[in-house]
Amino acid sequence: MKVLIVHAHPEPQSFTTSMQHCAVRTLEAQGHEVMVSDLYAMNWNPVASEADFGMRRNADYLVYALEQRENVAAQAIAPDIAAELEKLLACDLVIFSFPLFWCSVPAIMKGWIDRVMVSGKVYGGLRFYDRGGMRGKRAMLAYTCGGRDFMFGPDAVHGEMDLMLRHMLRGTLGYAGFEVLPSFVAYHVPYIANEERVAMLERYADTLAKLDQLQPLAFPTLDDFDSEMRPRVLAEQLGEQD
Template sequence: MKILIVLAHPEMQSMNGAMFKQAIKTLEEEGHEVKVSDLYREEFNPVSGRNNFKTTYDAAFFKQQLEELHATKVAGFADDIETEQQKVEWCDLMIWQFPLWWFTVPGILKGWVDRVFAMGRFYGNDNIYEAGMFKGKKAILSLTAGAVESAYLKDGLHGDLYGVLRPLHRGILQFTGFEVLRPQVVYAPVRQTAVQREQELAQWGERLKHIFTEQAMPIDTY
């Protein structure tokens, strides 16, 4: 199978960096083909605008969705965007590896979505949710959280983690047709011992060996 791993962390020695490396190692050993988008090392530009395109639909007024529709028709996306779009279209499974910052993804990953997930190319004309363009593909969020697990329960300090992740699960991944798998979460890695972190990596690797047998999880639509 074909897997795209998108990494959004500035430090490769972090737990995110270790999970990224563990995923590549495990999946390749299992015989899968892996491509990566290492956003910080590649210095991906997250700022969306006319730089997204090699073409222009309306020079007088910039509306990104109209420019995206036009670029989809005439192969007008900038080279860096086209490269990322082709990776997403290529993969059977997409993994996002990131730290939870301010209850969401780092800005560089959100900017990647803003630029890459283009109207016409990735959604539109009723091609959303169950009829999404990526129907049949799987996606999973693999992340670290700064607090302990009890803080992310419904009655915890920060509230239900699944509620925190819902805009990503429902509003981006499921919206474009992906089957969304249960997230892989490492809580408070900075508070863990080296042995505990190694156990987390081993569990992640073991899960990845069977990832394509997993079913999509239900996501609240309220």
């Protein structure tokens, strides 16, 4: 298996970084090939802009997704994007490794998603969810947060964590066609003792060693929707009323 770890943390000694190192060790020990995109170390540019395009379909008005499609096809996309896209297309599993910033990924990682998950390859037209460009690949979030586990859940103060991350789990990874594995969440990290951190790393390594035993998240199948993306059942009911 080829694995891409997209990692972002502003402190190279962070526990999140230890988790990333743990993932590399564990996966390589299993015989997998691991590529790491360490976005802070790479000084990754997160800003989607006209500078990303070596040619322009429309030089007067920027439609970012359109120019992505055209520039990837013409091999004119910015070299930093092309290099990451090559890793993404080559891998069987992507792990996003990050500290939770405002219930989402840090901006530098959001900019990897905005710029690298290009229209035309990753999604486009009616290619999303189970027809998305990334089908056949798996993806997983592995993140740290300051909150405690009991603060997340149906009756908890912040509700369910997976709902907070729905824009990533469903709106990004599921939409792109990935089989999305359950997230690995390290809670309360800034406040816990070293032995608890060691136990978390062991739990993470154990999870990574048994990925095939994880039950992927469920998302819609486009079979349930018509070509306009209206629910088929509803469309049939409306038809009967004509």
